[in-house]
Amino acid sequence: MGTTFHGPSPWPHITRAIRVRGPRRAAIAYLGEDAPALLPLRAGDLLVVNASRAAVRAHVTSPIALAYYVEAGVRVLSSPNLHANVIATSRRAVIGSANASHSSTIADEAVVITDDPEVVAGVRAFIEGIEEITEVDRVFLDNATTEWQIGRSVPIPGVGGRVRAELDFLPARVTRMFVRHIVEYEPSATEQQTWDTQARRHHTTTAGPAATYQLEWFRPGDRRARLERGDVLIFVTDNEWIYPPAVVDSDAIAIPHTHRAFGHLLLVRADLQPVSVADAEQQLADLGHPNPRLTTDHRIISASLRAALLRLWNL
Incomplete structure (x- = not known):
């Protein structure tokens, strides 16, 4: 085959070129709802996409497309x-320049398709080496659907200037931090159902880089202890x-058929x-806090103690 150039409408050539046996690896920044028709991936393939909150809210990455790939057995990661x-x-x-979306099919795009072994190996190494990734699972998809419905315009990383958005999970300024003790409990059937919907993780193939971030489920023991997005929890x-610190990544999620019980998604x-x-x-x-009160649940008021706790993990 050699090396060929395709433009300004390269998607038919891309789709045809990747309809082959064996695992495929793709890093495509943005996905439209029609992405599966353009990018026919299957179980065992790996897809890295920009499904950040900013990208989803701006409607350049579709939760519908993400869900299609996840349900098909593709391992989907967000960077x-x-x-x-x-x-x-x-x-x-x-x-090339082509995102997997309808807008890309009507834009002037260009790609190079090659069977040069060194280039193929280089592309695979690039995809395998992408950092700052989060596994796209059921929890992620539920969050993405909520963000899509909000649908307000926000800056997109790499568009109109490079914005290093969400590269770290901690807020720019940690102002609310809490120590909470881990308590074992048996969830009710209703809470388990909520957990199944909101927070059970998909485990697919281990191909590709390891996920940097994970979403977990947390139900506060005290219903009065309302948390906010961006709050930092230290569990003991x-x-x-x-x-290590966990960041509240959702508003309170009501657990149906309970007396005002709720949970939160945490980013770790x-x-x-x-x-x-x-x-x-x-x-x-050694950092000047001889009595950090790690044995009791409380809000950490001292800014210097908050910083000292984060330093335990070089954050």
Whole structure:
């Protein structure tokens, strides 16, 4: 085949070139609702896409397309800084400007399709090396659907200037931080149903990079303890472990058929490890906080203690 150039309407050539056997790897910045027709991926393939809150709210990445791929068994990852459009099969690579959307099919786009082994390997390595990613699962899809419905215009990373949006899960300024102890409890059938809808994770293939962020479910024990988006929670097990910070990533989610019970989605960094309470207390004491009260649930008022706690994980 060699190397060929296609423009200004390259999508028929892209679709034809990737209809091959074997796993495919794609990094496509934005997906329209009709993406599956343009980008026919199947179970075992990997798709990295920019499904950041900004991209979804601006309606350039569709939750419907994301859900289609996830349900088809494609491993879908979101990278908020992605602006590349490249695909690699076992023998070919596609490199160009085309997003998988209707607007791309009517725009002047251009791609190069090649079977050069070095280029194919380079594209695969690029996709495998993308950082700052989040697994797109049922929880992610529910959140994305909510963001899509909000539908207000926001800046898009890589469009109109490079905006490093959502590269870290912590708010720009951490003003509300809470210590909370982990309590084992048996969820009711109704809460389990809510959990199944909102927070059960899909586990597909392990191909591709490891997810940097994960969404988890949290039900506050005290119904009066209202949390807000952007609040930071530090979880502790009794006299044993203190866990990396988790950020509240949703408004309160009502649990049906309960007396005002609710839960929240939390965003966590999958690459951070817990620290023993003893080591944490010693490090905090060295930083000027000899009594951090890690054994009781409370809001951390001291800005310097909040910063010291984050330093346990070099944040």
